Amino acid sequence: MSLAENQALPTEVRGDADELRRARTAQIERVAKWAAPVTIMILAIIGWGWIVVANEIPHYILPGPDRVWGSLVDDWGMLIDAAYLTGGITLLALLLAVVGGAGLAILFNQSKLLELSFYPYAVILQVTPVVSIAPLIFIYVDSKVAGMLLCAWLVASFPVLSSTTLGLNSVDHNLRDLFRIYGASRWQRLRFLQLPSVLPYFLGGLKIAGGLSLIGAVVAELVAGTGGIGSGLAFRIQEAGYRLNIARMFAALALVAAMGVFIFAALSVLSHLLLKNWHESAVKREV
Amino acid sequence: MAVRHHETMPLGQRAPLLRMTHVDKVFGGDVVALKDMNLQVNQGDFISLLGPSGCGKSTALRIISDLMHPTHGRVDWEGPHGRGDLGVVFQEPTLMPWATVAQNVWLPFRLAGKSYSEVKDDVLEVLRLVGLEKFLNAYPRELSGGMKMRVSIARAIVTNPRLILMDEPFAALDEITRHKLNNDLLKLKDQIGCTVIFVTHSVFESVFLSDRIVVMAARPGRVLTELEVDTPYPRGEEFRTSPEYAAHARRASEALKEAMGEPA
Numbered sequence: 029m030s031l032a033e034n035q036a037l038p039t040e041v042r043g044d045a046d047e048l049r050r051a052r053t054a055q056i057e058r059v060a061k062w063a064a065p066v067t068i069m070i071l072a073i074i075g076w077g078w079i080v081v082a083n084e085i086p087h088y089i090l091p092g093p094d095r096v097w098g099s100l101v102d103d104w105g106m107l108i109d110a111a112y113l114t115g116g117i118t119l120l121a122l123l124l125a126v127v128g129g130a131g132l133a134i135l136f137n138q139s140k141l142l143e144l145s146f147y148p149y150a151v152i153l154q155v156t157p158v159v160s161i162a163p164l165i166f167i168y169v170d171s172k173v174a175g176m177l178l179c180a181w182l183v184a185s186f187p188v189l190s191s192t193t194l195g196l197n198s199v200d201h202n203l204r205d206l207f208r209i210y211g212a213s214r215w216q217r218l219r220f221l222q223l224p225s226v227l228p229y230f231l232g233g234l235k236i237a238g239g240l241s242l243i244g245a246v247v248a249e250l251v252a253g254t255g256g257i258g259s260g261l262a263f264r265i266q267e268a269g270y271r272l273n274i275a276r277m278f279a280a281l282a283l284v285a286a287m288g289v290f291i292f293a294a295l296s297v298l299s300h301l302l303l304k305n306w307h308e309s310a311v312k313r314e315v
Numbered sequence: 316m317a318v319r320h321h322e323t324m325p326l327g328q329r330a331p332l333l334r335m336t337h338v339d340k341v342f343g344g345d346v347v348a349l350k351d352m353n354l355q356v357n358q359g360d361f362i363s364l365l366g367p368s369g370c371g372k373s374t375a376l377r378i379i380s381d382l383m384h385p386t387h388g389r390v391d392w393e394g395p396h397g398r399g400d401l402g403v404v405f406q407e408p409t410l411m412p413w414a415t416v417a418q419n420v421w422l423p424f425r426l427a428g429k430s431y432s433e434v435k436d437d438v439l440e441v442l443r444l445v446g447l448e449k450f451l452n453a454y455p456r457e458l459s460g461g462m463k464m465r466v467s468i469a470r471a472i473v474t475n476p477r478l479i480l481m482d483e484p485f486a487a488l489d490e491i492t493r494h495k496l497n498n499d500l501l502k503l504k505d506q507i508g509c510t511v512i513f514v515t516h517s518v519f520e521s522v523f524l525s526d527r528i529v530v531m532a533a534r535p536g537r538v539l540t541e542l543e544v545d546t547p548y549p550r551g552e553e554f555r556t557s558p559e560y561a562a563h564a565r566r567a568s569e570a571l572k573e574a575m576g577e578p579a
Binding site: 200205210211216220224225305 | 380381382398399401403405407409411412413414422423425426427454455456
């Protein structure tokens with residue numbers, strides 16, 4: 029067994045025309061990955077501004093980008109407070125979704141009877157739109173925060189539950205046999221075999237749950253309104269709409285979107301860090 | 316030295332290790348996977364189970380490793396038998412992709428509650444035996460197919476098992492790698508004197524490796540005949556081209572043809 033087959037290729041490719049072309053394409057793609065979407069955004073903002081000016085659209089119908097930017101700057105204090113609230117609820121709900129979803133999946137995996145009994149109800153809760161459950165929740169749950177957390181948890185925990193369940197059931201059967209032959213206990217099997225195998229599936233579910241917990245938090249805010257606990261971004265959007273402050277609606281919307289992007293990016297980085305050593309999805313391939 | 320060397324006696328003088336007596340395995344009430352299998356495994360045997368698909372080779376291994384219970388009949392070990400007394404190599408390397416080579420080889424000990432520092436020397440030694448001591452901290456995806464198989468073999472021998480089961484371990488490898496691994500497996504056998512049951516489809520592999528070839532037939536899965544390959548170990552590359560080897564291979568081929576239901 030020689031070392032040669034395992035040695036990395038030299039990083040600087042100096043080869044035939046094919047390889048040079050491939051290197052050039054890769055270079056272009058690396059730049060375009062960022063440059064192309066940014067260009068599109070700039071063009072869209074310019075086009076938007078031009079449409080507003082050219083058609084003399086009043087700002088209470090469609091504000092130009094300058095007004096939205098102005099609102100973002102002027103109302104920054106109020107918006108950032110709202111963002112903290114919405115973000116806090118979202119993150120807390122995501123945390124609970126991870127604990128609840130993964131915990132349930134592991135429980136279900138340990139006991140077939142539990143799974144048979146409760147899995148259908150998890151599905152029913154998931155397929156019932158949270159918007160239609162939320163008003164009921166706020167009738168019975170006094171605390172606004174608890175109600176909002178519950179709404180967000182309801183939507184966010186299912187992807188974690190289902191992807192973790194899938195992962196727990198996808199453990200390499202030969203490895204499972206090997207563990208049996210070496211007399212592994214239930215706990216050892218869970219700790220050394222199932223949990224590591226489940227990680228890529230769990231992280232996939234987590235990325236979806238991140239987006240869903242934000243949706244859950246926003247829906248909960250719209251239903252709950254304000255009262256005592258301050259106002260989140262969704263409530264600010266609604267309120268600004270009543271006042272025909274369309275610019276502030278856009279500004280708050282931009283913050284919600286930014287929050288969603290941030291959550292997705294953070295979870296992608298987490299996933300990459302946890303899987304980079306061994307999982308196909310995170311391993312860089314030559315060519 | 317952690318990995319013990321067992322003296323291998325000549326055929327006919329070996330102490331018994333395990334006995335399968337009248338073992339039947341029936342699936343779903345009517346599919347007979349294995350019918351009346353009798354096999355005595357002795358210390359130092361290198362037994363090949365040779366036969367077509369569906370002859371019950373893998374079922375026999377699963378019954379020996381207690382992953383499956385026989386419908387009738389019994390499997391008896393000579394003397395006390397516990398965990399770590401059996402090493403297994405599957406057709407796929409079956410490594411944990413999230414663990415390094417060293418951690419993979421540590422697994423049997425880890426499941427027995429031993430810390431890495433306790434057994435580090437054993438892990439290093441078996442990795443040296445399979446020629447992978449430099450790849451301690453590599454992850455499986457960084458290794459070639461043959462190297463992964465070596466890790467798998469290292470894991471199977473690290474506990475000093477009384478018996479090693481190999482279920483077509485090299486079937487998925489290319490011819491060149493397979494030759495090399497066959498040579499190295501025999502070298503390993505000479506070094507540690509292990510007892511092996513090796514399942515294969517290949518007449519040449521079985522003749523080269525083993526001193527007992529158990530030929531099996533399908534539908535129902537059963538033992539047809541047993542051949543002895545009395546060429547003494549160590550066997551080197553020159554054995555592959557010897558007239559002796561050709562004669563053994565011819566006998567085994569004829570037995571296999573009969574097992575496949577063709578006239579010999």
